[in-house]
């Protein structure tokens with residue numbers, strides 16, 4: 443076979459793909475060596491996921507060649523891809539909620555064979571696999587009972603198998619905190635040592651410089667070339683991605699923080715979660731950050747305030763008056779909004795158009811209730827937001843499922859920013875969003891605050907929270923452990939509070 447001695451395990455060359463009239467990939471090349479971690483970067487909608495779906499058999503290419511170990515391949519479905527040793531952790535969740543962790547990990551591997559299944563062994567193997575990754579999850583638990591972080595770990599476990607040759611991870615760390623991310627990296631280094639080639643997609647550029655050997659950048663469906671990571675830096679990569687230099691990631695905040703708090707919680711404790719004795723106040727125009735490790739109770743605090751979780755005790759005040767938020771619709775009646783972290787499952791309705799998604803505020807996912815609100819000047823509003831957030835789409839009528847992952851996130855955010863809120867809680871505002879779009883979102887948060895709204899931002903991205911917040915509360919084990927003023931913002935200070943240590947004098 444030609445190429446069989448090539449230094450590359452995978453060579454994708456001249457790949458083109460269109461969806462209808464829209465050309466998504468044009469003559470793209472990607473070459474991956476044995477045992478390397480190859481970063482695939484690009485703005486939201488650049489075509490990264492599509493290229494990987496062509497590799498794995500989800501989509502078929504219109505032109506080009508894919509050569510694996512010197513042989514041309516053309517997988518027609520994901521099963522073909524798996525047989526060839528191509529395993530993918532997709533950007534969208536693909537687990538079956540009603541099955542156990544072990545079933546999810548092994549069913550697709552065994553699916554094609556008719557062997558009688560030894561569940562005792564499968565459970566044991568699954569448990570060993572998860573333990574070996576360094577995470578704590580019960581292999582017999584139902585997936586629906588897992589946290590979003592645990593679900594992502596199961597996705598990763600599912601993709602790793604004995605005969606993996608190429609492992610693709612499409613934004614695997616968006617739900618991870620720094621500790622989980624480090625665990626994943628340790629695992630990737632081990633896989634790399636086994637000679638597995640890893641293709642790694644992420645919008646966290648600092649991750650690329652920690653783990654990748656080579657980087658390929660896609661811009662609008664065209665590759666702008668590959669370079670060894672050693673030969674570039676963050677600015678260089680951003681320039682390749684967006685075709686210009688990014689002056690300021692975080693917009694200047696000229697916060698005019700005056701007057702009485704617009705929103706306050708006192709000794710808030712939850713009935714069913716670890717959240718207890720949470721007290722804080724937000725002034726109008728303030729961007730209040732909430733930091734903490736995964737599992738510290740940040741999301742649960744937001745859900746409690748929003749009425750999605752049940753309260754045991756404590757008080758909530760809006761403009762100095764005590765209010766009750768026993769359900770999300772009651773919270774919304776008080777003009778409190780929540781942009782949930784779990785936007786893939788709760789934030790957007792995939793079959794509906796962008797227009798419908800933004801203009802319909804529906805709480806069924808969190809409250810089990812329907813409550814439709816019709817925005818005035820609907821379509822003008824929607825087009826405005828599409829432009830402001832730079833949502834990459836031919837029109838507002840496109841179903842959200844056809845958008846790239848990052849653009850879906852922007853739709854989820856736009857939906858909530860489009861309603862009149864006095865207080866808005868945003869859980870992980872830029873998960874899965876590219877650097878350019880981050881700037882748009884930060885500006886929008888700024889703008890919302892400048893209109894006198896109290897903005898509460900939860901984020902695991904430390905540079906981000908330090909870049910946009912006026913003040914940071916750090917949670918540890920279900921309550922607020924410490925508060926940092928702007929002058930005290932450092933990653934070290936956040937981490938110290940997050941693990942329950944006092945600041946260094």
Ligand SMILES: Nc1ncnc2c1ncn2[C@@H]1O[C@H](COP(=O)(O)OP(=O)(O)OP(=O)(O)O)[C@@H](O)[C@H]1O
Pocket residue numbers: 461464466484485486487488489490491492493533834843844845846847848849874876
């Ligand atoms: N099934 C589909 N039908 C129509 N268009 C699609 C489909 N899947 C993807 N697209 C379009 O292809 C383009 C590339 O999408 P893709 O998901 O590959 O981007 P991406 O680089 O992975 O972006 P992100 O960083 O946001 O995940 C987008 O404009 C998207 O709207």
Ligand SMILES: [Mg+2]
Pocket residue numbers: 490491492533612846847848
């Ligand atoms: Mg993608």
